[in-house]
Amino acid sequence: MDADDTTPVPPPGCPAHGSGGRVPLYGPEFAADPQAYYGFLRHYGPAAPVELAPGVEATLVTDYAAALQLLQDSGTFRKDARRWRAFNEGKVGPDSPVAPLLAYRPNCMFADGADHLRLRQAVTDSMARVDTRRLSHSTEQISGYLISQFSARGSADLLGDYAKQLPLFVFNELFGCPADIGDRVLFGISGMFDGVNADKATAVLFQAVGELVALKRNRPGDDVTSWLMQHQAGLSDEEMVHQLALLLGAGAEPLRNLIGNTLHRLLTHDRYAREGGLIDEALDDTLWENPPMSNYAPHYPAADTEFAGQQLQAGDLVLVSFAAANTGPALQASRQSGSNRAHLAWSAGPHACPSKEPARHITVTAIENLLNQLPDVRLAVPEDSLSWRHGPFHRALSALPARFTPVQPVRRPDPAPTPPPPETAGGAAARPERAGRWSQFLNWLTR
Numbered sequence: 001m002d003a004d005d006t007t008p009v010p011p012p013g014c015p016a017h018g019s020g021g022r023v024p025l026y027g028p029e030f031a032a033d034p035q036a037y038y039g040f041l042r043h044y045g046p047a048a049p050v051e052l053a054p055g056v057e058a059t060l061v062t063d064y065a066a067a068l069q070l071l072q073d074s075g076t077f078r079k080d081a082r083r084w085r086a087f088n089e090g091k092v093g094p095d096s097p098v099a100p101l102l103a104y105r106p107n108c109m110f111a112d113g114a115d116h117l118r119l120r121q122a123v124t125d126s127m128a129r130v131d132t133r134r135l136s137h138s139t140e141q142i143s144g145y146l147i148s149q150f151s152a153r154g155s156a157d158l159l160g161d162y163a164k165q166l167p168l169f170v171f172n173e174l175f176g177c178p179a180d181i182g183d184r185v186l187f188g189i190s191g192m193f194d195g196v197n198a199d200k201a202t203a204v205l206f207q208a209v210g211e212l213v214a215l216k217r218n219r220p221g222d223d224v225t226s227w228l229m230q231h232q233a234g235l236s237d238e239e240m241v242h243q244l245a246l247l248l249g250a251g252a253e254p255l256r257n258l259i260g261n262t263l264h265r266l267l268t269h270d271r272y273a274r275e276g277g278l279i280d281e282a283l284d285d286t287l288w289e290n291p292p293m294s295n296y297a298p299h300y301p302a303a304d305t306e307f308a309g310q311q312l313q314a315g316d317l318v319l320v321s322f323a324a325a326n327t328g329p330a331l332q333a334s335r336q337s338g339s340n341r342a343h344l345a346w347s348a349g350p351h352a353c354p355s356k357e358p359a360r361h362i363t364v365t366a367i368e369n370l371l372n373q374l375p376d377v378r379l380a381v382p383e384d385s386l387s388w389r390h391g392p393f394h395r396a397l398s399a400l401p402a403r404f405t406p407v408q409p410v411r412r413p414d415p416a417p418t419p420p421p422p423e424t425a426g427g428a429a430a431r432p433e434r435a436g437r438w439s440q441f442l443n444w445l446t447r
Helices: 028-032 034-044 064-072 113-128 132-148 158-163 165-174 179-194 198-218 224-230 237-268 270-274 279-289 322-327 329-336 356-373 437-445
Strands: 047-053 056-061 155-157 295-301 305-307 310-312 318-321 401-403
Touching: 028 034, 034 047, 034 322, 047 310, 047 318, 056 064, 064 295, 064 318, 064 322, 064 329, 113 224, 113 237, 132 158, 132 165, 132 356, 155 158, 158 165, 158 237, 158 356, 165 179, 165 237, 165 356, 179 198, 179 237, 198 224, 198 237, 224 237, 237 270, 237 279, 237 356, 270 279, 279 322, 279 356, 295 322, 318 322, 322 329
Parallel strands: 056 318
Antiparallel strands: 047 056, 155 401, 295 318, 305 310
8 A cells, every 4th residue: 555545444344445436325334333434434525425225326415514505505405306317217216225215205305495385384383283291191101001011021122112113102192093094004104114015014004194184184183184284285185195104104213213222322321320311411412423314315406516525417316414414523522512402413404304392302201201110221232232223314223122120010901902994995904903003002091
């Protein structure tokens, strides 16, 4: 090697090593140590060439200032995924593993200009009507139910048994899902993100949400679905279905990861216990260093342009690395000076997360309730044996095994699953409802 060669060495296992190719944001090596990859990517400058899945190319913005510029510049960069040149040219197919989270849908996340303003206002106004006390009560009830399912065992997977399920249950409550529809919403969202029969799960989710819209047109209630429907924006049934699917699906996965990652931090950093719990501080530290959505916010240049040292063509896919921007050198001084919430974990600009406060509230309430009921909960395996789910977008544990002193549940175990309703004409409704988790919870509440 030349003595003057300062080219960084890619992380072990990175296919870009020695090839000059794009840096992959998938596979076990990236999942195990993404910060090593972000450190390498910073040597390209504020943005770097990456690969999200085999053959899916993108530019990843890793610098905080450049990320803010991108997120706030809706003139140069657009959100409408129908501009995605590689998808339009057939270089990326609809069967790509990253297509479900990148391909266009008619919702506010993929809208620009007046369409975005109208749809976004309806969403933000409806979410703003959520009563904090009601949200706390619902979260505590659901938390209590989930804990009652494993508290007597003395052990649990705090991800699969708790963090994964709680957001789905809370959203069913917030959006006014009756039992039969709620069961299918849970099935659909879980299948989409777990990649288990994802096409079928997506169809089940959209069918269930369509039925929810039809129900609320006839019998509105005191819930987000009805408020969204009654908004002055005048959403059509199709627009309603797509906004609800976005809110239910895009909210559940990040919130699951936020609860799981914050619990992980509390169980692996003794100082929070020594200093009295500090759940809010642990949550903020997680958002800085281990945000639930690490790389996302897809944008597309409206025209050929130069940005952050990279030459971009119209329709190129550009993403923001919230994780890299948060942990870059530029933000260290700001964080140390006390600006503990200047991170980008909630994104920024016109497409920033519309559910930031409810998400924080649900997370803190869920963790407080868990620690109150299981005060000696601890990690059941060595920290370095934990594994993280593969994928370019999220930062998510595969499991979080824990042990604690067994506690008898306050309520009796939930009743046997209720029989599923007859199949619909399409045959999609009955089978996913076998578990009937939402039905079981509603029955549990009345016992």
